[in-house]
Amino acid sequence: MANKALPAADVRSYADRFVDFLNKAVSPMHAVKVCRDSLISAGFEELEESDVWKLSPRGKYFVTKNGTALIAFVLGGNFTPGRPVHMLKPNPKASCKNWQQLSVSTYGGGMWRTWFDRDLSVCGRLFVKEEDKVKAKLIHVNRPILYIPNLAIHLERESNTSFSFNMEDALKPIFAATSHMSAKHEKECDQDSSNSCCSKDMNFIGEIAQRCNIDAADIVSFELYLYPTEPAVIGGLMEDFVFGARLDNLLSTYTGLTGFMEAAAMKDVVDSSADVMVFAAFDNEEVGSESVPGAASAWTEWVLRRIQKDPNDQCSFERSMAKSFLLSADVSHAVHPNYRCKHDENHTPLFHHGPVLKVNQNQRYATIGCSAAKLRRIAELANVPVQVYTNKNDVSCGSTIGPILSTKLGIQTVDIGNALLAMHSIREMASTVDLLLAHRLFKTYYEKFHIVSSEMIL
Structure with a gap:
């Protein structure tokens, strides 16, 4: 060999x-x-x-x-x-009852069923105003903050033989049970700025920015991706495989x-x-x-x-x-x-x-x-x-x-x-x-x- x-x-x-x-x-x-x-x-x-x-x-x-x-x-x-x-x-934000969720768009030909029941987070970049310029800031939230739960088998008995789902409705990850956004951020999002992408409907982005020491009102655009937080590893009995995203x-x-x-x-x-x-x-x-x-x-x-x-x-x-x-x-x-x-x-x-x-x-x-x-x-x-x-x-x-x-x-x-x-x-x-x-x-x-x-x- x-x-x-x-x-x-x-x-x-x-x-x-x-x-x-x-x-x-x-x-x-x-x-x-x-x-x-x-x-x-x-x-x-x-x-x-x-x-x-x-x-x-x-x-x-x-x-x-x-x-x-x-x-x-x-x-x-x-x-x-x-x-x-x-x-x-x-x-941007999507919500149902007291669940705080995100509305996401699929990219490419992913095997989307594998994204259910995974610890997820976000990474990418924010475009931020700094004085008279706009700069790109890389962000990487290195902990689980999102989850797309499967429907319990008791409510869908056929899931083991014919698993299917609606791409628009079923892939919305949950990030909170109730709104825990900070008062400081809510105040910032009340500011009417035509050059800011922050609004009351986008408090998730603002909260992420705050945790990255970025003023939410200064965000003019963003490119963010979901990713699994489980790290890549060397695996297999003989440790001759790589498992990872x-x-x-x-x-x-x-x-x-x-x-x-x-x-x-x-x-x-x-x-x-x-x-x-x-x-x-x-x-x-x-x-x-x-x-x-x-x-x-x-x-x-x-x-x-x-x-x-x-x-x-x-x-x-x-x-x-x-x-x-x-x-x-x-x-x-x-x-x-x-x-x-x-x-x-x-x-x-x-x-x-x-x-x-x-x-x-x-x-x-x-x-x-x-x-x-x-x-x-x-x-x-x-x-x-x-x-x-x-x-x-x-x-x-x-x-x-x-x-x-x-x-x-x-x-x-x-x-x-x-x-x-x-x-x-x-x-x-x-x-x-x-x-x-x-x-x-x-x-x-x-x-x-x-x-x-x-x-x-x-």
Whole structure:
């Protein structure tokens, strides 16, 4: 098996670091902040979109969008515009009688039944007035304050055989039995301010703000997410699993970022390279990617064009894309031991057997024959096993940002990701061994793709 080649201590150490990342990255904003802090600690320079960029060979840079997406890149010591780019992609008040509840909106294709009977809280950001400016403030209420209770089985005897619920009515979490909002906050909410989003109907937001030492009357907007407070953990009898929320797709974000940063720290690799290494993490993949921080926006192309700009060569960007290669990294479906019939019998991804190459002839994934060949060569150089997934003809599959970016940029792409169980549930399950294997694959991709590129005329 693949895990025999990996020291147990290395597997556990990497898995522990991933779990720590997962527990900090409770929202897209928090995930980007953790990535940003890691890059700054590693010597990367943050760029502003609106500034003139002065880029230098051997330079390490990153730029963010909307606080929920990030692109980092390293210029090789021998970089000149027109060289290849290596990219890695790694988400008011309602009340009834004396219950205080929230009205929430579902996002993406969640397995919403798994949100019942869980300890929940909120995270995200508030947009707050400070003198003559508006600033974004990250918040993370790190304790259970919300709950969506199931209906007792005595009142719905069929719930064990045919569980169904109304998405609008049944998903309203409870946060109080009676109104315990502070008198100070009620007074603040009485103030009529056209520039404040605080009102008597939004006392939950005001109460959260007060507990975060923010004046409720200064809140002009907010983006808040529900999340389960139960932390991610290492589990299983042999401690070879990760149980936690948001594995899809923070797993790919973390393994991609660490592989990128480790390769970027290799001075001999960077100094001798004529290429650009790029890591990109996008928002809104679960709802189609058509947003400013999403993969379908023009932002990615704009950043890459600025990197490749050459006043003496109007086609430097196009030539670069023709020689580039993209790994679209998103988790894949492990074969479920209780539902094996959902998988093609010859394509059954397992835990501890390495990342999964994803193939779909209807272009739900961007993998094609030549990109699969390059990926397999990268895996060979990394000494990492690769599995293959394709869906059954009578079972549909999801998609990734691979087809979006490959179409927009004209760049050769392969879709790959670690096997996962309980995908889109409130808590998902992954392999600790596969975490380290993915990290090694991505590191080798950044470090040695020039070898693969020179070997294959595809």
